[in-house]
Amino acid sequence: MNSSRDVESPLPDLTDTDLTKLLSSNDLVLRQALQRVREQSSTGEQIVAGFNSAI
């Protein structure tokens, strides 16, 4: 198997302060993602992956 392994460093660990700052970012897709992630953690429900469909 051939695969690409020349990966740069991952995103540095973001602190809660960083994440809070990102909520005021002008990057809408990023703000929305942060809100989704926070909702995930606040519900405490197990996250289960679903089927590829447009629904």
Next chain:
Amino acid sequence: MAALRTGGWRPTPFRQFIVKLHSRCNLSCTYCYVYSMGDSTWRSAPRVADPATLAAVAGRISEHVERHRLESVDVVFHGGEPLLAGPPVLASAAEAMRRAVPTTCSVRLSVQTNGLLLNEQVLAVLHRHRIQVGVSLDGPAEVNDRHRVYADGRGSYAGVARALRLLRSPEHVSLYAGLLCTIDVRSNPVSTYRSLLDLQPPMLDFLLPHGNWTTPPPLRDPSSVDPVYGRWLTAAFDAWAARPDTRIRFFEQLLDGLLGGHSLSESVGVSPVGVLVFDTAGRLEQVDSLRSVRHGAAAVGMDVHTHSLDDALGHPGVVARQIGTAALPDSCLECPVHRVCGAGFYPHRYGAGTGYRNPSVYCPDLLHLIRHVQRRVAAQVCALGRSGT
């Protein structure tokens, strides 16, 4: 599995059920995993799911809901082309599901269709039974009609566009869930995205065409690290992120993963997959796009008449998709973004002789896209000032 259980792992109950209403299709798409790749299971499946099968499927779902005290489940009517089954079958399938599942559990019904058979009569059934509609369309006519064709080679775009006009009309738009686009890497990603956006989908998703290390996807040479699909996706991502007028699930899942969240899609990430498929005979299957790998790859050797859904939870193929990083190859575990990528979509990992414990055949493409999204996040973090700096 015994070792996994000893280590504390427990199966994740299924929460999404793909119910095949019809095993044939009114299109003959060039890339279809049901008919055009290695599997011919459809030949032995009844054309239409009969009432007894649908009742048995509903009963098994209900049993599973009760056993695991599930509060919500999704049922997706699928095919072939599910609307070929006709409005009465669609209605009876919806009634069977809602009637069987305890009222303590919400049942979200939807149908994934090519749209060609959507008409007022069908839409009336969809409204009556609160069934949301996802439509498959690959972009503008010149792109869509390369692949999504009738058996005689005619393109399907005009018919789908007519259906979408109807679905988007004020009286029906509440049923419109979104569009599903399989990527043609020869197309222009930005114009493809914008053509789909013109149809105002509440949600959009891009799918990589099926393929694997043994039967590679179109224009993806497995020996090359040139991210031909990665560049396409990156351009589409930038067009979307510059003006996110709709949701794109694939991109959202990558962003969420990079920010420490968990994927809700089987395409990326390491969340347990909670999907089970029922064919028109009531046979249980893993995600049916495994049919793209080889004949019978999706089968688990069980059916609703003789097996509970907990039986399927013990199938090795199901387990492999619920154990997260434990199912990934060492080469993936060395990669810093493996939790975001999760080796991509399971069928794309397959190689004859090595099975599924491989990186995705799209590894260079996924890396290219994830790095790109990662840089976007990092730039924002820097712009806002890292804490402690």
